[in-house]
Amino acid sequence: VVPVYNEGPRLLPTIEKIQEVLNSKYSSLDTEVIIVNDGSIDQTAFVLTQLQSSRLKVVHHPVNRGYGAALKSGILRASQEWILITDADLTYPIDQANELIQHADAFDMVVGARQGKFYHGSFLKRVLRVIFKFLVEFATGNRIPDINSGFRFFRKKDVVPFFPTISPGFSFTTTTTLLYMLTNKSVKYVPV
Numbered sequence: 001v002v003p004v005y006n007e008g009p010r011l012l013p014t015i016e017k018i019q020e021v022l023n024s025k026y027s028s029l030d031t032e033v034i035i036v037n038d039g040s041i042d043q044t045a046f047v048l049t050q051l052q053s054s055r056l057k058v059v060h061h062p063v064n065r066g067y068g069a070a071l072k073s074g075i076l077r078a079s080q081e082w083i084l085i086t087d088a089d090l091t092y093p094i095d096q097a098n099e100l101i102q103h104a105d106a107f108d109m110v111v112g113a114r115q116g117k118f119y120h121g122s123f124l125k126r127v128l129r130v131i132f133k134f135l136v137e138f139a140t141g142n143r144i145p146d147i148n149s150g151f152r153f154f155r156k157k158d159v160v161p162f163f164p165t166i167s168p169g170f171s172f173t174t175t176t177t178l179l180y181m182l183t184n185k186s187v188k189y190v191p192v
Contacts, residue, residue, distance in 0.1 A: 001034045001076065003070030008043035011035075014088050015051060021094050022055065032057055034074040037090075039064035042061040050073035068172035072163055075156055084153045092192065099190050100153040108158055108185035109176070112151035112192035136174075140181040145189045148173045158185065 002018070004011060015033065022031050036059045037044050048058050059073050075083055082104065086092045092112055100110040137144055150173055162179045166172055180187050 001036065001071060001074030001083055001085045002086075002088050003038055003067055003074065004037050004040060004044055005038045005064060005070070006040045006042045006044060006048050008040065010089055011044060012051075014090050015056070017090060018086075018094055019053065019055070021097060025098060030080070031055060032079060034059065034077055036070040036074040036077075037061065038066070038070040055081045066168040067170045068166055068175075069168035070079065071172050072166070072168070078156055080155065081152065081155055083156050083159070086151060087150045092149075096152070096192050099192060100151070103151055103188045103190065107188040109152060109154040109180050110188045110190060111146060111149050111153075111177070113146035113189040114149055114151075116190050123159070136178065136183075140178065142181050142187075144177065144181075147177050147192075152176070153192060156164045 002014070007014070015035070018033055019039055022033070032055050033053070034057045035048060037048055039061045044061065048060075051058075059077055059078060061070065061073065069087055074085075082101075084097055084100070086094055086097075096112065103110045119185075133144065133147065136147055148171075152173065154176075158180075159176060162176065165179060166175045175189065179185075
């Protein structure tokens, strides 16, 4: 599931990369790519009309409803039990999806934990992240290497019951992490 908002210029390379990974590593599996256009006002909708693939499903929100709302729409539309979420700007290494998938049998959710410059960001972001990390780890009693990574693998049946609690905004990943940990679901972090 890939949430999209004003990603027109990057969208085609992203979808091509995802399909390349699916064709090279997962061609024997029944997979689908769900793109959720969350009310984009650029050429995103036009780019999506140009794409043809039996594996591709497109969901359009008429107005921007938020990152969480886009993910929820895509997850609900999914026909598969297992869901991988990633961002449209390829900030997560989709070719490392197998690093997450290989742990799926043992954990309820597997998260790609960003490393180095992809995680730390600016000085202010680093300071705020340290404070937030301390609070969340204190609340859950768990070590959390990357609370808001948007590169995750989980079962649809596990996350959908949390939808009424999860904000339609940007906090989907953070809230999901907290809910999984506070309800004793197992979460594995894999460096990416």
